[in-house]
Amino acid sequence: GTTQGAVPKVAVVVSLLKGKTVMLGRRRSSLGDSTFSFPGGHLEFGESFGECAAREVKEETGLDIEKIEVLKVTNNIFEDKGKLYHYVGIYVRAMLASPDQEPENVEPDMCDGWGWYEWDNLPKPLFRPLQNAVDSGFNPFHAL
Numbered sequence: 001g002t003t004q005g006a007v008p009k010v011a012v013v014v015s016l017l018k019g020k021t022v023m024l025g026r027r028r029s030s031l032g033d034s035t036f037s038f039p040g041g042h043l044e045f046g047e048s049f050g051e052c053a054a055r056e057v058k059e060e061t062g063l064d065i066e067k068i069e070v071l072k073v074t075n076n077i078f079e080d081k082g083k084l085y086h087y088v089g090i091y092v093r094a095m096l097a098s099p100d101q102e103p104e105n106v107e108p109d110m111c112d113g114w115g116w117y118e119w120d121n122l123p124k125p126l127f128r129p130l131q132n133a134v135d136s137g138f139n140p141f142h143a144l
């Protein structure tokens with residue numbers, strides 16, 4: 001089958017909080033095109049989760065983050081356009097290193113731009129694996 005020889009991938013996903021809001025952007029990607037997701041990406045060999053979170057946020061938004069905490073681990077198996085994906089998602093929370101810094105759209109081919117949203121008013125539709133996490137109770141504002 002198409003999944004023969006495939007292995008699960010590890011991704012670090014970052015809920016970057018500013019006051020009562022969290023940052024999301026609309027994806028430009030073959031996977032989840034035009035859905036909203038957090039910044040994040042694949043764990044590189046030898047990296048800690050915190051290092052990966054800081055690197056991906058820097059690469060995608062130019063922002064510096066701190067107070068990085070792991071909140072949830074997901075084992076996400078989902079289909080997109082007939083293709084099967086398997087991600088272990090490491091969901092972390094983080095804060096801005098300097099609270100007045102604004103995100104830049106550093107990778108415009110992969111994202112329409114970043115915005116700040118209240119949890120009760122998230123943009124739609126969410127990226128499928130993120131929607132799965134939210135449906136299973138994920139909330140980065142919990143226990144703040």
Ligand code: 8DG
Nearest residue numbers: 011013031037038039040041042076087089129130
């Ligand atoms: P990279 O080459 O920079 O490492 O990867 P990327 O191009 O930035 O990857 P990505 O698709 O942004 O993130 C990797 C995977 O993480 C994604 O395909 C599925 C998983 N993932 C989730 N939830 C979320 C989310 O909310 N945002 C992002 N960006 N990825 C997520 O399961």
Ligand code: MG
Nearest residue numbers: 039040041060
């Ligand atoms: Mg990414």
Ligand code: MG
Nearest residue numbers: 040041056060
């Ligand atoms: Mg990336």
